Amino acid sequence: MRLGLVVNPTSGKNTGRRIGLEALTLLRAAGVDVVDLSAADAAGALARGRAAVADRAVDAVVVAGGDGMVHLGTNLCAGTELPLGIIAAGTGNDIARELGLPVRDAAKSVERILEGRTRPVDAARTLSPTGEERWFVGVLAAGFDAVVNERANQWRWPKGPMRYNLAILRELPVFRPIPYVLTLDGERMETEAMLVAVGNGPAYGGGMKVTPDAAFDDGLLDVLVLHRLPVPEFLRVFPKVFSGGHTSHPAVEIVRARTVGLEARGIVSYADGERFAPLPVGLEVVPGALSVLA
Known part of the structure; x- marks a missing residue:
């Protein structure tokens, strides 16, 4: 070997x-x-x-x-x-x-x-305008969490988690619901939302179960939409993501799809914690695309 x-x-x-x-x-x-x-x-x-x-x-x-x-x-x-x-x-x-x-x-x-021994798992794929493939296997963030990531990555100081905590404090007072157009298996949805996440897997950000029922091998992407909320209510709901308890809130909607289109102005998506692609972006799940030594 x-x-x-x-x-x-x-x-x-x-x-x-x-x-x-x-x-x-x-x-x-x-x-x-x-x-x-x-x-x-x-x-x-x-x-x-x-x-x-x-x-x-x-x-x-x-x-x-x-x-x-x-x-x-x-x-x-x-x-x-x-x-x-x-x-x-x-x-x-x-x-x-x-x-x-x-x-x-x-x-x-x-x-x-x-x-x-290997285990086949699904992966999500997008194609760049030049035809280059880009993949992710965990969760793609395209809402408040992505905005915070983008802000934090513009700073050289401080290092580590504190940089993201400060970015959250900087964004919260000015954050407003984002107008989105989502296309899920060809069905168009327009909404204003605080958070949109696409989960091939269930968790991101160190244990946040944002799409808790997502599975790596079901051939589907779990698309979470946290619809428009007042910021104080958003702050009350968001911590529940660590337990997956946020999904019971009436503003939370989860839809499963094989293909996902996301459109919003000024948003750069992050996948597996890495800067992924500016919106608009089109995603498709490819069943068994990745073989993991598991």
Whole structure:
């Protein structure tokens, strides 16, 4: 077996470096030929990974880090025959946790990878205007949460979760419901909403079960719409997302669809915690597009 390994050393407050090195040592001790595909940034790792995949230089890709690294690995392996191994070493690790994979445990993660058993999971795909595929496997955010991400990513300070907390405080006083056009399996919906999320999986953001009944293998996307609310009521509803209790609120609507179109002005969507695409965006679920070493 020849594995391509991509490590994000800064994941989980630098836990990624430690767990990635431990996993590399364990894999090589087991006689695995490991090709290091890590780079100085995600774009460099993606380029190195794509070259290795195109050249058939590896039999599988393994990523060590958080949901962002799973996102990178998905964009290397989805739609191919190459399986993806996940060594969860991030802060949230929502995708690994919801797939039942070990979290922050290099030895158990490597054991799963060496067993070689795979699980097919769905992935969601969009096509850029130039025809380039972009995939995600967890949750796409396209409402208040995406606005906060976009704001936070414009700041260099502070680092870590505090940056997002400050971005929330900055956005809340000025946030207004967003006019959307959604097209779900060809059916058009117009609404004003606080939050729109498209879940291939159930959770994002470190345990927020935004689409709690979404399944990785049902061939459907769960589209959550939190319709227009006063900001104080929004603040009362939003914390319930950690338990999935928000779905009982009358302003929450969840629709399942195979194809999803999202339109709104000035919104940049985030998927698996990564900057994904400005709206409008068209999505389709591809059943079994990704094979996970699980």
